[in-house]
Amino acid sequence: MNLQNRANYILIGVIAIVVAYMIGLSVGRGGSSESQASSRLTDLNTVTKDQFDPYWRVWQLLNDKYVAAGSTTPQEKIYGSIEGLASSYGDPYTVFFPPAESKMFNDDIAGDFEGVGMEIGIKDKQMVVVSPIKDSPAYKAGVKTGDYILSIDGKSTTDLPVDQAVKLIRGKKGTAVKIIFFTKGSAKPVERSLIRDIINIPTIDSSEKPGGVYLIQLYSFTATSPDLFRNALRQFAVSGDHKLILDLRGNPGGYLDAAWDMASWFLPAGDTVVTEDFGKNGTPRVFRSKGYNVFGKDLDMMILADGGSASAAEILAGALQENGVAKIVGSKTFGKGSVQELISVTPDTSLKVTVARWLTPKGHNLSHDGIDPDYPVEAATSTSAIADKKDPVMDKALQLLGNMQ
Numbered sequence: 001m002n003l004q005n006r007a008n009y010i011l012i013g014v015i016a017i018v019v020a021y022m023i024g025l026s027v028g029r030g031g032s033s034e035s036q037a038s039s040r041l042t043d044l045n046t047v048t049k050d051q052f053d054p055y056w057r058v059w060q061l062l063n064d065k066y067v068a069a070g071s072t073t074p075q076e077k078i079y080g081s082i083e084g085l086a087s088s089y090g091d092p093y094t095v096f097f098p099p100a101e102s103k104m105f106n107d108d109i110a111g112d113f114e115g116v117g118m119e120i121g122i123k124d125k126q127m128v129v130v131s132p133i134k135d136s137p138a139y140k141a142g143v144k145t146g147d148y149i150l151s152i153d154g155k156s157t158t159d160l161p162v163d164q165a166v167k168l169i170r171g172k173k174g175t176a177v178k179i180i181f182f183t184k185g186s187a188k189p190v191e192r193s194l195i196r197d198i199i200n201i202p203t204i205d206s207s208e209k210p211g212g213v214y215l216i217q218l219y220s221f222t223a224t225s226p227d228l229f230r231n232a233l234r235q236f237a238v239s240g241d242h243k244l245i246l247d248l249r250g251n252p253g254g255y256l257d258a259a260w261d262m263a264s265w266f267l268p269a270g271d272t273v274v275t276e277d278f279g280k281n282g283t284p285r286v287f288r289s290k291g292y293n294v295f296g297k298d299l300d301m302m303i304l305a306d307g308g309s310a311s312a313a314e315i316l317a318g319a320l321q322e323n324g325v326a327k328i329v330g331s332k333t334f335g336k337g338s339v340q341e342l343i344s345v346t347p348d349t350s351l352k353v354t355v356a357r358w359l360t361p362k363g364h365n366l367s368h369d370g371i372d373p374d375y376p377v378e379a380a381t382s383t384s385a386i387a388d389k390k391d392p393v394m395d396k397a398l399q400l401l402g403n404m405q
Contacts, residue, residue, distance in 0.1 A: 055081075079349070087161060091354050092122040093340050095163045099348040104170065105163075106350075115170045116177060116194040118143055119252035120162060121310070121336065127157040127165060129181075130334055131250040131308030134202050134219055137194045143181065145250055145308035150180040150189055171196045185381070206232045211402050214241040221254030221312040226261040233265060233294075243401045246320075247304040249330060249379075249393070253311025256287075256339070263319040264290035266299070266326075272361040273319045276339060281355070300404045301326035302397040305373060310334035318360035318371050327374040329397045337366020375400065 059077065072080075079098040086096040097105055104113070117136020118129050127149040132139040149157050152168040169177055175196050182189040203225055205217040214236040218229065236244060253259075256274075263273045269291025276285040303317050303326045314333045320326040337358040343351045358366045375397075380390045 086351065086353070091338075092162050093338060094353045095161065095351075096345070097163070097350045097352065101163060101167060102348060102350045104167065105342075105352070113170065114173045114196050114198050115166075116179075116196055117199045119308075119310075120149065120165060120169075121334070122162060123334070127160065127162070129308075130310055130336075131252045133199060134250070136199055137197050141192050141194055143192070143194075144183060145306060146184060148182040148184075150182055152179050153177055173197050204228045204232055206235060208239060208241060209245070209398060211243070211398065212241045213243045213245060213398060213401055214239055215245045215247060217247040218313075219251055221251070221256075221258035221316075223255060223258070225254065225258040229258075229262050230265070237294075242298070243300045243404065245302050245304065245394070245397050245401070246326070247394075248309045248313045248317055249304050249306045250308035251310070251313040252308065252334075253313050253336065256312055256315065259312040259316040259319075260287050261290065263316055265292045265294060266301075266320055267291070267323055268293050271323055274315045274361070275359040275363075277357045277359050277365075278355065279357070284359075299325070300401055302401060303328045304393055304397060305330045305333050305371065306379060306393070307331060307334055307370075309371075310336040314366050314371055315358060315360075318364065318366065321371065321374070322361045322364075327400070328371065329375045329400070330373050330377055330393045331379070332372055333366075333370035335367055335370035337368075 062077075076098075079096070082096045083098070086094050116138045117133040118138040119131045119133070120127060121130045122128070129138075129143055129145055129147040129149065131145050132143045149165070151157060152160075152165060155168060157165060169179070171177060173196055176193050177196065178191055178193050180189050180191045201222065202219045203222055204219065207215050209215050216229070216232045216236070218225070260273050267273070267289035269289055271289040273287045273289055276287070278284065301320070303320060305313070305317055305328050309317065309330075310333065314335075314337060317326075317328055317333065321328050338354045339356045339358060340352045341355045343353065345351050360366065360371075364371075377393045377396045379393055
């Protein structure tokens with residue numbers, strides 16, 4: 001298939017998008033089978049009265065002894081109890097959302113929120129920046145992927161759940177939040193006062209590089225990403241370039257279906273993109289290429305990745321790497337390979353619970369170690385290199401593509 005025919009195919013190709021939010025997130029299906037209900041009842045029957053008595057004793061002691069009488073309502077106590085139940089699983093991504101937090105999370109899905117613009121997570125039991133969002137207050141202030149977050153407005157992040165940290169960081173546009181960061185290799189932590197703003201999440205940029213190389217920079221996996229990616233591929237096809245760089249650095253993920261669809265442009269029908277492993281709770285689900293595969297073997301491709309590449313970005317990178325389509329240049333990815341189901345508990349509360357793990361085509365658990373690059377290259381870190389806009393990762397990818405005939 002020549003370049004013009006590829007361009008036409010990409011232009012008219014039909015993208016099928018299943019509406020399912022991810023940074024590993026799917027929407028709760030609601031309802032349950034009789035066997036599931038029976039299983040839940042059996043589990044509840046294992047809790048004895050003696051085991052549960054301390055709960056009610058503490059409830060009464062707090063009512064009787066706590067200095068600020070009436071400081072919390074029975075409903076707030078119940079919500080707090082459920083939050084504790086969810087956190088007892090030791091998974092930072094399994095969280096109960098009371099009304100205010102539930103609304104905040106739904107605003108996130110809609111992409112409409114005010115804050116400082118950085119994706120955060122837990123790595124090795126410490127709170128870290130997964131990635132600052134391009135052109136956000138955090139990005140402009142010099143916050144980097146991998147920075148540790150030590151405190152937020154004076155509150156330590158030790159044992160602080162991610163959702164609580166997000167609640168502290170969020171706020172009205174124009175207000176400030178003081179965050180203490182620590183960067184590996186630095187002599188001491190740095191406090192930054194970040195001014196909150198409306199956060200607009202960018203999706204994609206593309207450009208031509210010297211030597212017949214086309215660059216696509218993908219910042220997130222949104223509902224519109226497949227169409228935008230298809231258009232970028234069409235531009236690549238008509239440009240006459242024959243080498244492609246896909247930059248996934250600092251991409252924290254998004255919709256699984258976007259990653260699935262994008263991988264399908266490079267893989268024959270039936271090739272595995274990713275497997276959803278439910279463990280003991282169900283049969284694995286394999287996501288296979290839809291078979292667009294417009295480039296076949298006539299493509300030289302590099303993927304740029306780093307510690308800010310997570311979730312859907314890791315799914316796409318892993319699929320193309322392990323199916324022999326592309327080599328990865330940069331550093332190890334974040335390692336966020338779990339999927340969360342968002343379940344409505346009441347009309348204004350919800351539970352986000354980890355229900356599965358993502359496995360690469362060769363069975364690698366993304367949550368364990370992330371993805372190792374084929375060509376490890378450290379990003380520029382010195383002040384002078386950053387000021388000069390040096391990019392050793394990009395330079396290495398261009399060099400490798402330049403050596404390909």
